[in-house]
Amino acid sequence: MNRANLVVLAGVMFFLCCVASSANGKKSSGREMKIVRFPPETQNTTLSEECRFEECQQSCYDNHRDSYDAKGQCSGFTCICQYRIPCTLRKCIRECRKREAKHMFGLKAICVRADCHCDWKNRCFxxxxxxxxxxxxxxxxxxxxxxxxxxxxxxxxxxxxxxxxxxxxxxx
Known part of the structure; x- marks a missing residue:
């Protein structure tokens, strides 16, 4: 490598080092974040005929239209639907308080799709x-x-x- 390439490489390494250290500094900015993932719900439907994959998938999509990540799988004569119920703010707040009861100050619960993001102000009065x-x-x-x-x-x-x-x- 010639001298110019070494200088550019050293500059890039220095830049990456500074960006990484400033990102680590933001973690202690006074807020603590935790993501609560709710387990997927399951619904089993027993069919009179043999289960077909496409029909099972479509049935799951139709029955759980308001849910996230709905997918169907066949197991013999049974169509197994898995889906995630959308997060509600009341349930999210309850789960945040249940998980971290010691962090009661400055709780901010945010629903993102089917997940609950708990955000606490890491400050004590x-x-x-x-x-x-x-x-x-x-x-x-x-x-x-x-x-x-x-x-x-x-x-x-x-x-x-x-x-x-x-x-x-x-x-x-």
């Missing part, structure tokens, strides 16, 4: 953190002389601890 810890540990005002709740925001997550009540220090 001390006042909200304290209140959520009290709820999580079932603490009430009567308990303040028995034990206390301590909360701390760390890397965008709320960390809860419980312990004996804090003693006020006397000045000497």
């Amino acid at each position: 001390p006042a909200q953190c304290k209140e959520s810890c009290k709820k999580q540990l079932k603490w009430n005002e009567r308990d303040k002389f028995k034990w206390s709740v301590r909360s701390k925001c760390m890397n965008g997550d709320c960390i809860c601890k419980s312990g004996p009540p804090r003693q006020k220090r006397s000045r000497q």
